[in-house]
Amino acid sequence: MSKSLIVYGSTTGNTETAAEYVAEAFENKEIDVELKNVTDVSVADLGNGYDIVLFGCSTWGEEEIELQDDFIPLYDSLENADLKGKKVSVFGCGDSDYTYFCGAVDAIEEKLEKMGAVVIGDSLKIDGDPERDEIVSWGSGIADKI
Template structure:
């Protein structure tokens, strides 16, 4: 059984829905999961001894990448901590009609790599309503499980 930490920033509830779906699937498969709204944590949480940290953030903005407001303070501190040896997986919601579709996911992933983290799997990017993308969310969670069990 692996220990997984999920932190998410969600304004409209879409990214929270994705985080809760991932949590449910991981728990149903015997993994220990801690889930937090990113507004309730500080960046040091990512250094705790979890087997995997999943970070979820929605993306706003058409002219530039804008992270969900609550995620900004944690994002700004990521490169100031040591994530060497940490497994990170990123997910988020966005709108593919924007130039920087799910750009927050890419920015968070890059910051984690720069802090020494290992990217555990390809990121999950949800276009629009996550309820219509449930199969993709479930498949991504199953991929996490397969890698955690390997």
Template sequence: MPKILVLYTSLTGNTEEMAEYIAEGAQETGAEVVSKEAFDASPGEMLAYDGIVIGAYTWGDGELPDEFLDFYEGMAGLDLSGRKAAAFGSGDTSYPIYCAAVDLIEQKLRELGAEIVAEGLKVEYSPSAEEKEACRAFGRLAAKSVLA
């Protein structure tokens, strides 16, 4: 059975909520899903999963959150070749760069050899009812790419 990691960093709970719906969607496919906060994980753990879905909120003018930096920097040197991956996060359109953390995570996953299977999912603040379903669909898509 394919294993999928849904890893996230959340300050206000918005990105955590997205992670919960993404994990629900992935579980609907029959995949084994583990959901963790980044500060409870080590980057090397990603090697134990077939699929990796990482989420973070965007801080300030398009920066990764401080509590995610250690994990992000610790990813350097990992070989994620053969793994399917996707990124998600919450943000605020009032800032010049909307949800830049999602783009930074995608770029890092590509650099490490992972195959990006879905365009980054970006939500302003907390997901609406429609966006909750989009999160579930995102999780299903990520899981189905691993099952294929």
């Protein structure tokens, strides 16, 4: 059985809900899921025995891209994670009225690619409240690529 880790940072609860929907999609595909708040994860946890690691982070800020507060320490130390060759994917919530809609998703994905991680599938950028069907569908597509 494949094993996945879903790490999320959420302030309003939207990204946490999205992470739960992704977990549901993976479980429907009989993939073992560990769902963790970013505050409960260290960079050492990221490469340990997982077939894929998914990162969920909301975007804040109008003048520049701001990652969700709890996610910043993990993001800043990602270079220390053993993710080279590891399958990863990124999702997040934002507001399309802002200049950098879901910019955190782009920033995380770019950093992971520079580290040599293998980004599978297109990232998911959620505008506003998470919609279950959209997210489960995206998660199922990612799960099929593991």
